[in-house]
Amino acid sequence: MKRIKYTRRNLLIAGGGAAALAALGAGARLLLRKRYAPSPYDDLISRLDDRDADAQIGETVLAEVDDFDPQATADDLRARLAKQPLAAALAEDAAQNRLLEAGGWVLPETLGLLCALAAKAAA
Amino acid sequence: MGAFIDARNVPSGTVLQTDLVIIGGGPAGISMAMALANTPLHVVLLESGGMTFDPKTQSLYEGSKVGAPYLTLEATRLRYLGGSSNHWGGWLRPMDQIDFEERTWMPYSGWPFGKKEIDRYFVKAQSLCEGGTLLYDKAVKYAANLGTVLPLGEGGVTTRWFQFSKMRNSMLPTHFGDRYADDLKRIGRLSVYLHANVLRLGLDASGAKIEEIDIATLNGRKFKVKPKAAVLAIGAVETARLLLASNDVMPTGVGNGHDLVGRFFADHPTPRDIATLVLFNGPMAPFYLGNQTVHGAIVRAGFFPSESFRRSRAVMASSVTVDGKADLDDLGKAAVAATAAALGVDASEAKAYTLGGGMEVTPDPDRRFTLDTETDALGMPRLKLHMRLADADFARFRQTLKELGRQLLESRAGLLKLNLRSRQEWYDALDWGNHHMGTTRMHVDPRQGVVDANLKVHGVANLFVAGSSVFPTYGAANPTINLLALALRLADHLKATLR
Numbered sequence: 001m002k003r004i005k006y007t008r009r010n011l012l013i014a015g016g017g018a019a020a021l022a023a024l025g026a027g028a029r030l031l032l033r034k035r036y037a038p039s040p041y042d043d044l045i046s047r048l049d050d051r052d053a054d055a056q057i058g059e060t061v062l063a064e065v066d067d068f069d070p071q072a073t074a075d076d077l078r079a080r081l082a083k084q085p086l087a088a089a090l091a092e093d094a095a096q097n098r099l100l101e102a103g104g105w106v107l108p109e110t111l112g113l114l115c116a117l118a119a120k121a122a123a
Numbered sequence: 124m125g126a127f128i129d130a131r132n133v134p135s136g137t138v139l140q141t142d143l144v145i146i147g148g149g150p151a152g153i154s155m156a157m158a159l160a161n162t163p164l165h166v167v168l169l170e171s172g173g174m175t176f177d178p179k180t181q182s183l184y185e186g187s188k189v190g191a192p193y194l195t196l197e198a199t200r201l202r203y204l205g206g207s208s209n210h211w212g213g214w215l216r217p218m219d220q221i222d223f224e225e226r227t228w229m230p231y232s233g234w235p236f237g238k239k240e241i242d243r244y245f246v247k248a249q250s251l252c253e254g255g256t257l258l259y260d261k262a263v264k265y266a267a268n269l270g271t272v273l274p275l276g277e278g279g280v281t282t283r284w285f286q287f288s289k290m291r292n293s294m295l296p297t298h299f300g301d302r303y304a305d306d307l308k309r310i311g312r313l314s315v316y317l318h319a320n321v322l323r324l325g326l327d328a329s330g331a332k333i334e335e336i337d338i339a340t341l342n343g344r345k346f347k348v349k350p351k352a353a354v355l356a357i358g359a360v361e362t363a364r365l366l367l368a369s370n371d372v373m374p375t376g377v378g379n380g381h382d383l384v385g386r387f388f389a390d391h392p393t394p395r396d397i398a399t400l401v402l403f404n405g406p407m408a409p410f411y412l413g414n415q416t417v418h419g420a421i422v423r424a425g426f427f428p429s430e431s432f433r434r435s436r437a438v439m440a441s442s443v444t445v446d447g448k449a450d451l452d453d454l455g456k457a458a459v460a461a462t463a464a465a466l467g468v469d470a471s472e473a474k475a476y477t478l479g480g481g482m483e484v485t486p487d488p489d490r491r492f493t494l495d496t497e498t499d500a501l502g503m504p505r506l507k508l509h510m511r512l513a514d515a516d517f518a519r520f521r522q523t524l525k526e527l528g529r530q531l532l533e534s535r536a537g538l539l540k541l542n543l544r545s546r547q548e549w550y551d552a553l554d555w556g557n558h559h560m561g562t563t564r565m566h567v568d569p570r571q572g573v574v575d576a577n578l579k580v581h582g583v584a585n586l587f588v589a590g591s592s593v594f595p596t597y598g599a600a601n602p603t604i605n606l607l608a609l610a611l612r613l614a615d616h617l618k619a620t621l622r
Contacts, residue, residue: 053457087467094533105458106528
């Protein structure tokens with residue numbers, strides 16, 4: 001078996017190859033990353049962790065809510081979340097009995113409405 | 124020495140004289156007979172069955188039903204000594220004070236007395252049920268080493284505790300017939316007649332007093348008892364049947380001058396998989412999932428609406444138990460992940476459970492028994508059940524469950540899915556407590572109740588009813604220990620009045 005010589009030339013070639021592979025991987029991730037069309041609610045939806053899962057929840061919220069007005073809802077949520085972090089807003093919802101059902105799941109209203117906006121954005 | 128007598132060997136035409144006849148050898152009848160043991164009263168206890176199950180005797184229970192779903196009438200109780208304690212689950216819990224109160228949102232509510240009136244009988248009733256140390260909600264103190272009570276914070280639903288009748292060789296709660304047969308035989312002034320079916324409560328000509336009671340056996344014997352007083356302890360279904368069928372003197376039956384006998388029938392719907400509860404931080408304490416022995420008692424925790432929540436939200440009594448682990452679908456997994464993340468809680472160890480419940484129903488005069496045209500092997504009219512269930516009752520129970528969900532969120536402990544909404548979904552999930560109640564409801568006003576506060580049938584001087592048929596409202600507690608407390612109170616009343 002032929003031994004590889006750790007010459008300066010070989011090390012430069014190996015380092016360059018590794019850098020090229022890393023750049024290719026990063027590029028692939030960017031290329032393969034799911035892209036979402038811009039929506040008027042991205043500032044709100046970005047507060048959630050998993051946009052697809054949240055949209056799935058949101059679809060079930062929308063099935064429960066009559067006359068859902070996304071713009072008014074977004075304005076209301078921005079006002080709520082300007083005052084306090086998301087977790088605090090959810091705790092306040094629970095304390096104030098502001099709840100929504102999503103396929104039977106009892107959710108804080110703020111979370112349910114954010115999910116509903118995610119569903120609207122995905123539509 | 125008392126005796127067990129096989130009524131099939133009693134010569135036809137025999138007339139027995141006694142101070143008191145107790146009709147029915149279930150928990151109420153047996154407990155009353157034992158409570159009257161050391162009195163001068165001679166007591167005859169009449170039991171339709173023998174010491175074991177017999178299909179021919181059991182078939183005397185058959186009847187028909189129309190309306191909302193319910194069990195077949197012969198399947199929901201047992202007709203031999205010990206009665207339905209021969210197939211009970213042994214669950215024990217006294218009713219709450221609010222269950223006795225008149226509530227504006229609950230029609231026909233209000234007992235003639237408060238819980239304090241029967242509180243002193245629960246110690247003896249607990250002992251008869253072999254329920255161990257009287258702990259109930261004090262069990263939380265002794266169960267602390269087994270796990271943590273779910274932190275629900277302030278709100279309408281709280282953890283409370285059931286107790287259980289003693290398990291024998293890990294299989295049976297107390298079967299009153301087997302358990303107390305020897306005790307009954309030791310009572311000097313008690314005669315227990317087995318296989319003795321009561322066909323008629325014979326009023327005197329005025330209709331104001333029971334004069335004689337007709338008894339028949341499946342082998343054709345017929346005889347009578349002439350008592351000074353009689354107690355019906357045959358369950359809410361048969362009590363209604365016997366009163367309605369005894370219509371030779373009063374055409375509407377005994378105690379039925381105001382058309383109340385057989386009305387207001389109730390049972391506890393016990394639907395399963397009513398909700399899915401997810402805990403973010405790992406498994407529930409074992410006392411939610413099954414029976415645990417602590418401080419001389421078998422206990423299990425459940426979720427109950429507080430009395431203040433029931434008052435403020437106008438909801439019925441209910442109980443919720445954790446029935447086992449549950450699997451989550453994609454939506455459930457998404458809901459758990461999104462909620463936990465938004466609350467800033469780690470849900471990597473989340474566990475899901477399915478919940479079952481027991482719920483009170485609103486008293487309904489049209490949920491009732493009437494006599495059918497069919498007759499049984501002894502010529503007694505069979506019963507027809509007109510079953511009704513109110514959507515509003517399910518909606519109220521759902522409201523309580525939603526409050527549990529709210530509290531889980533507020534305490535950041537987990538979240539809840541409500542699994543049932545439509546009437547059909549509730550019907551599909553239905554099971555029953557086999558807790559028959561209400562058919563001879565108690566009220567001081569004869570126009571509103573069949574029995575008075577002393578459990579005496581209005582208008583009949585010497586006829587009493589022991590059992591949950593007298594409950595005007597039903598709570599969500601298992602009725603056995605509560606009806607025993609009432610029966611023991613009745614025994615005290617009879618001791619004082621039949622001297």
